[in-house]
Structure formats: structure tokens, C-alpha cells
Amino acid sequence: MLNWTLRELLLAPQQLVASVAAVAGAFLLVLFFEGVFAGESVQIVALIDKTDADVWVMQKGVGNMHMTTSFVSDWKVDAVAEVEGVAKATPILYMNTTIEAGGRNWFSYVVGVEANDPRVGPWQMAAGAAHPSPGGAVVPEIFASDAGLKLGDTVRIGGRDFRVDGFSRDTFSMANSISFVSFGDLADLMNSLGAVSYILVDAKPGVDPQALADRIKAQVENVNALPRAVFVAHDYSIAVQMGLNIIWIMTLIGGALAVLLTGFVVYSHVTERERELAVMKALGVHNRSIYAAMCAQALIIGGLAFILSLALMAAAMPLTAVLAPKISLAITADAVMRVGATALAVSLVAAVIPVRRIVSVDPVTAFQQ
Amino acid sequence: MTQPILSARDVVKTFGSGHTRVRAVDGVSLDLAAGELVTITGPSGSGKTTLVSILGALLQPDLGSVKIAGQEIATLGETALSMLRARTIGFVFQSFNLLEALSARDNVLFPAHLAPGGARAAGARADALLDRLGLSARAHAMPGTLSGGEKQRTAIARALINEPKLIIADEPTGNLDSHSGQEVMMVLHDVARDQDCAVLIVTHDQRIEEVADRVLWLEDGTLRDRKAEPRKLARDPVCNMLVDGGLSTIFAEHDGRRYHFCSERCRERFVADPQSYAAGGALATAAERSPT
Ligand SMILES: Nc1ncnc2c1ncn2[C@@H]1O[C@H](COP(=O)(O)OP(=O)(O)OP(=O)(O)O)[C@@H](O)[C@H]1O
Ligand SMILES: [Mg+2]
Numbered sequence: 001m002l003n004w005t006l007r008e009l010l011l012a013p014q015q016l017v018a019s020v021a022a023v024a025g026a027f028l029l030v031l032f033f034e035g036v037f038a039g040e041s042v043q044i045v046a047l048i049d050k051t052d053a054d055v056w057v058m059q060k061g062v063g064n065m066h067m068t069t070s071f072v073s074d075w076k077v078d079a080v081a082e083v084e085g086v087a088k089a090t091p092i093l094y095m096n097t098t099i100e101a102g103g104r105n106w107f108s109y110v111v112g113v114e115a116n117d118p119r120v121g122p123w124q125m126a127a128g129a130a131h132p133s134p135g136g137a138v139v140p141e142i143f144a145s146d147a148g149l150k151l152g153d154t155v156r157i158g159g160r161d162f163r164v165d166g167f168s169r170d171t172f173s174m175a176n177s178i179s180f181v182s183f184g185d186l187a188d189l190m191n192s193l194g195a196v197s198y199i200l201v202d203a204k205p206g207v208d209p210q211a212l213a214d215r216i217k218a219q220v221e222n223v224n225a226l227p228r229a230v231f232v233a234h235d236y237s238i239a240v241q242m243g244l245n246i247i248w249i250m251t252l253i254g255g256a257l258a259v260l261l262t263g264f265v266v267y268s269h270v271t272e273r274e275r276e277l278a279v280m281k282a283l284g285v286h287n288r289s290i291y292a293a294m295c296a297q298a299l300i301i302g303g304l305a306f307i308l309s310l311a312l313m314a315a316a317m318p319l320t321a322v323l324a325p326k327i328s329l330a331i332t333a334d335a336v337m338r339v340g341a342t343a344l345a346v347s348l349v350a351a352v353i354p355v356r357r358i359v360s361v362d363p364v365t366a367f368q369q
Numbered sequence: 370m371t372q373p374i375l376s377a378r379d380v381v382k383t384f385g386s387g388h389t390r391v392r393a394v395d396g397v398s399l400d401l402a403a404g405e406l407v408t409i410t411g412p413s414g415s416g417k418t419t420l421v422s423i424l425g426a427l428l429q430p431d432l433g434s435v436k437i438a439g440q441e442i443a444t445l446g447e448t449a450l451s452m453l454r455a456r457t458i459g460f461v462f463q464s465f466n467l468l469e470a471l472s473a474r475d476n477v478l479f480p481a482h483l484a485p486g487g488a489r490a491a492g493a494r495a496d497a498l499l500d501r502l503g504l505s506a507r508a509h510a511m512p513g514t515l516s517g518g519e520k521q522r523t524a525i526a527r528a529l530i531n532e533p534k535l536i537i538a539d540e541p542t543g544n545l546d547s548h549s550g551q552e553v554m555m556v557l558h559d560v561a562r563d564q565d566c567a568v569l570i571v572t573h574d575q576r577i578e579e580v581a582d583r584v585l586w587l588e589d590g591t592l593r594d595r596k597a598e599p600r601k602l603a604r605d606p607v608c609n610m611l612v613d614g615g616l617s618t619i620f621a622e623h624d625g626r627r628y629h630f631c632s633e634r635c636r637e638r639f640v641a642d643p644q645s646y647a648a649g650g651a652l653a654t655a656a657e658r659s660p661t
Pocket of ligand 2: 417418419463539
């Protein structure tokens with residue numbers, strides 16, 4: 001029976017290839033959307049994630065970064081620094097604005113950093129200086145490739161001209177980008193009058209971030225303090241609500257299409273074998289074995305298609321980086337498992353439904369048609 | 370008579386509903402004992418395939434009972450039924466029904482996987498059957514490359530591989546040349562005689578009818594034993610063909626006599642001018658030994 005199952009599958013190799021390719025194409029679509037979703041998800045919280053502070057301190061009532069403003073009086077930086085367990089407190093300024101560069105507008109987080117303090121800044125550079133000097137800005141590399149911007153060119157941030165000092169990597173996604181200017185320039189631009197936006201806190205070794213955040217909230221008035229992981233989670237959920245859900249819906253639609261296509265391919269595959277299955281039943285093959293044979297074929301088709309889609313995705317990732325650098329792709333084990341489990345489950349269900357119909361009738365009925 | 374291998378009582382099968390309703394099998398009863406060879410003949414569409422499918426446990430009747438090797442098939446569960454099909458019945462289909470993915474030899478061996486001993490034990494038997502049916506050279510060919518006759522002989526070898534007690538063949542020689550047809554019929558005949566099998570064949574082949582224990586006639590869903598009845602051969606007075614007066618439904622009365630015809634056309638010509646045909650017809654009907 002196993003012999004028959006495998007030989008039957010290989011009897012029409014072109015048909016097998018076509019089935020596998022069709023299903024793989026559908027899975028690739030889902031993997032791609034999942035990849036975009038995951039990539040954007042990573043990118044949207046990249047600033048918090050890469051800055052690597054143990055605790056973020058912000059204005060009371062503020063709980064995230066995406067599309068918000070936060071002001072904390074500058075004397076609180078010292079107050080935070082004095083809380084037990086704090087190794088270092090670093091202020092940053094931050095605003096959401098659009099940057100005009102190369103005749104185009106880009107939505108961006110603009111972060112003001114102290115030129116002489118490398119605690120905060122771009123985590124990976126493509127060209128130029130990593131820390132902007134007064135009058136300078138570090139902008140995403142995409143601005144260069146997409147708008148033809150060069151080092152030393154001018155960009156407008158909040159109505160003021162800045163000179164491009166450097167191009168950073170890994171600071172761009174479809175939902176936002178991240179640029180850096182000097183602390184003083186951003187203070188001017190925001191008219192912040194000595195306030196800071198966030199205070200980054202490095203904890204002393206062995207200090208629990210949650211406990212430290214609680215202590216800061218208790219000892220420094222009118223601030224909120226969140227461990228990095230919690231802050232990332234907050235921002236991530238806001239980002240999902242505000243924009244990523246579109247990608248999520250596309251992923252769902254892609255998933256639904258993939259389920260339908262896989263179901264259709266496997267269902268037709270089994271239905272085309274109706275006569276052979278009826279003959280086997282007439283020869284005395286148990287229904288159980290017929291189910292097993294068709295489920296095995298369905299799993300082989302689904303499994304091969306899944307492997308092929310992973311291989312195609314692996315090829316698509318570097319290709320996307322070159323052809324569409326704006327799209328951030330990330331492939332997560334979670335997405336792979338989800339797609340794999342769906343692939344196999346749908347294949348099985350799509351095989352079992354027609355087999356049930358075929359084995360439930362008298363064998364001759366099937367081959368009289 | 371020993372306990373029959375096959376015993377059918379008042380079997381009825383209808384297809385469709387309303388005005389398309391067909392009573393394909395209409396109250397058929399039949400017993401088949403070991404070693405017996407029985408043929409079924411009948412016009413196209415008379416229900417032969419339907420009847421033998423029911424007798425071969427491949428189709429459930431609407432009414433009536435079918436017992437195979439003492440087991441009432443309507444009461445069998447899925448496991449018992451598939452075991453019965455695999456081990457007790459060898460079925461040769463009108464349309465071969467080989468498994469396209471397997472070679473001729475693997476097709477023959479396929480049912481052996483479903484019997485005790487498995488395919489390994491059946492290898493020599495398969496080769497012997499292939500040899501006997503003239504298929505040795507084609508043993509490893511795929512069904513797609515076999516001729517109709519080769520396919521049918523492969524199907525027959527497949528039906529015989531598990532040495533079943535009941536063999537049912539639906540027009541097994543319909544697609545064979547007369548030589549292969551004769552070979553196939555001899556094999557089936559030998560099986561009935563030597564292996565103590567019951568063999569039921571749907572066929573129009575006159576030669577097998579000569580050696581058959583019973584020749585059954587199926588028409589409009591009901592069976593008649595033709596060998597048991599005296600044959601009433603009559604000569605068509607128009608074309609001179611021999612027709613079976615007991616079965617023919619085309620006839621005309623003239624001068625107190627009944628004349629049988631091969632076709633409606635002959636009957637019309639006769640009716641138009643009975644005088645010129647009646648003499649010849651009357652002469653030839655010396656063959657008609659009317660029982661009434
Ligand atoms: N599955 C079915 N559905 C509807 N009608 C059917 C079905 N199977 C058979 N019939 C009808 O039942 C009748 C008997 O068919 P069957 O195939 O048994 O005849 P047959 O004697 O084997 O004919 P042939 O000599 O042409 O093989 C026919 O009128 C046929 O159309
Ligand atoms: Mg038939």
C-alpha cells in the first residue's frame with residue numbers, strides 16, 4: 001500500500017510538481033507577509049530595543065514612544081541618577097516630525113543626543129559620523145539611496161536646515177524612520193526650555209529593572225518609569241493598532257488564500273483518484289488504508305510545498321534587501337511553525353473530506369460514472 | 370448439494386427515481402456451489418453488471434439477501450467485508466480496472482498484500498499465473514502500455530491470486546481476440562474444476578456455454594435458466610435466420626401459426642405479404658418444438 005502510495009504520486013511527476021509549486025506559492029505569500037509584519041514589528045521598536053537602557057523614565061501619564069510627546073524637567077535627571085541602584089541616567093530629546101530630504105517628506109523620530117556622550121545614537125552606520133555635531137544630522141541610508149542624498153547635503157527638519165553628517169543603517173521601516181541631531185539643536189527646535197523627553201537609566205549589576213522602575217516612580221515625582229521590555233511591549237501594541245494591522249490584515253487575507261488554494265489542490269488531487277480508490281476498495285483494501293494512503297500523499301504535497309516555500313523565502317530575503325530596501329523582512333520561528341502547521345492541517349482536512357465521500361459509497365458506484 | 374458458496378434470494382436493485390427509475394435487478398434468486406461454472410447472458414442494459422456487482426459484494430441491493438461463504442453481506446462490518454472481498458471473491462471487471470501506478474505483476478500481487486502470507490509468499494503463484502495467461506514477457510510493463518487483451522488477462526490473474534472460492538467475471542472476453550478469449554475461458558473453466566471454485570461469468574461466448582453447468586438468461590432484471598428449458602429455435606421466414614422462439618418478442622400470427630422474426634423489419638415485410646413467406650417459414654419451423 002505504501003508502495004502504491006509513493007508510485008502513484010510519482011506516476012505523473014509534472015502534476016506533482018505543479019501541485020507542490022502552487023501550494024508553495026501560496027505559502028510563500030503568507031511567509032512574505034508574515035515576514036513583513038515581523039520585520040516592521042522589529043523596526044517599529046528598534047530605537048527602544050537597540051538603545052539598550054534598563055529603564056526608561058518619562059512624563060507621568062505617558063507610556064510609550066510612538067506618536068507621543070514626553071517632557072520631564074531637566075533637574076529630574078540628577079534626581080533619577082541618585083536613586084539607589086541607578087548606575088547612569090542619560091537624557092534624550094525626542095519628537096515626531098517630517099523630514100524634507102531630496103524633495104521628499106519622510107516621517108521620522110528625531111532624537112537629540114549629546115555629542116560628547118555616545119550612550120545613545122545610531123547602532124549601525126553606513127557612512128559618515130555616528131554622532132551629529134551642532135547643525136548636523138544622521139539620517140537613514142534609505143534617504144541616500146532613494147532621494148540621492150549625499151554627505152554634506154541639506155535636509156529640513158521642523159523647518160530648519162541641517163547638514164547630513166552621516167547615514168545610519170537599520171533605522172528605517174515603512175511606518176517610521178529614525179534620525180539623530182544634536183541635543184542643543186533639538187532643544188532649540190522644540191523650544192523645550194530645559195526639559196528633556198526621556199531619561200535612559202542603566203541599572204547597577206544585579207538590580208531588577210522592574211524594582212528599579214518602581215523605586216524611581218516612588219522617589220521622583222511626576223514621572224513614569226518602565227523597564228525596557230515593558231516599554232517595548234507598549235510601543236509594539238500601539239504600533240500594531242496604528243498601522244501594522246494593515247499588514248496583519250494582508251497576512252490574514254494571504255493566509256485565507258493559501259488555505260483555499262492548498263485545500264483546492266489537495267481536494268482535486270484526491271478526487272482525481274476516485275476511481276483508483278474505488279478499485280482498491282473493491283479489491284478488499286480497508287477504508288483505513290485508503291485514508292492513510294491519501295493522507296500520506298497530501299502530507300507529502302503539503303510538506304514538500306512548505307519546504308519549497310521556506311527555500312524560496314530564504315532566497316527572497318536577500319533579494320528584497322537589494323530590490324526593495326524599504327521593506328524590512330524578518331522570519332520568526334513562530335511564523336514558520338504557524339505556516340507549517342497550517343499547511344499540514346489544511347492538506348489533511350482537504351484529503352479526508354473527499355476520501356470520506358469515496359469510501360462511504362459502494363465501490364462500483366464510483367467506477368460506473 | 371453441498372452448502373452453496375453463493376446464495377442470493379429475491380435481490381432487487383433500482384436506480385434513479387421518478388420517471389428515470391430503472392429496476393436493474395428485479396427479484397433474482399440464485400445458488401452457486403463449489404466447482405460449478407455458470408454463465409449469465411442477456412441484452413445490453415439488462416442488469417448483468419448490476420447483478421454480478423451485488424453478488425460480488427461490491428454493491429448493496431435494495432432488497433433481498435446475499436450470502437457468500439455463509440456470511441450475509443448486508444450484516445458485515447467494514448473489516449469483515451473488506452476481508453471477504455480480498456480473500457473469498459475474485460472479481461474481473463468489464464473495464465479491467467488495473468491500478469495505473471503498478472506494473473502488471475504488481476497489479477497481480479496487489480490483493481496478495483491483503484491475504485495471510487502477504488505478497489512474498491504469492492510471488493511464485495503470480496509468475497505461474499502470468500505465464501499461464503501468456504503475460505510473462507509483459508510482467509513488468511505498466512498498464513498504460515498494455516493492450517486491452519493484456520489488461521484483461523492481468524485483471525484475471527489478479528482475481529485468481531488469492532485462490533478465492535468465488536470468481537465473478539463481467540464479460541472477461543469482450544475485449545479479447547478469439548484465441549486469447551478461449552485461453553481465458555479455459556483458465557476459468559479449469560479453476561472451477563480443479564480448485565473447487567464457483568465461477569460466474571457474464572458472457573456472450575457460445576463456447577463457454579457448452580461447458581457451463583448452467584446458462585442463465587437475464588432480461589428486464591429477471592433470470593431464467595436457459596439450459597433447463599427446451600430450446601425453441603425457429604427460422605425467421607423472411608431472412609432465414611435462426612431465432613430463439615422462447616426469447617424472441619417479435620412475432621406474428623398467420624393462419625393459426627406463430628412466426629418468429631429476428632427484427633421488426635422482417636416482421637413488417639412478412640405482415641405486408643404473409644402468403645409469399647409463410648410457406649418457407651412453415652417448412653423451417655419444423656425446428657420449433659412448441660411445448661404448449
Ligand atoms: N449507477 C447507476 N445509476 C443509474 N442507472 C444505472 C446505474 N448502473 C446501471 N444503471 C442502469 O441499470 C440498467 C442495468 O445496467 P447494467 O450495467 O447492469 O446492464 P448490463 O446488462 O451490464 O449492460 P451491458 O451489457 O451494456 O454491460 C441500465 O439501464 C443502466 O442504465
Ligand atoms: Mg455490463
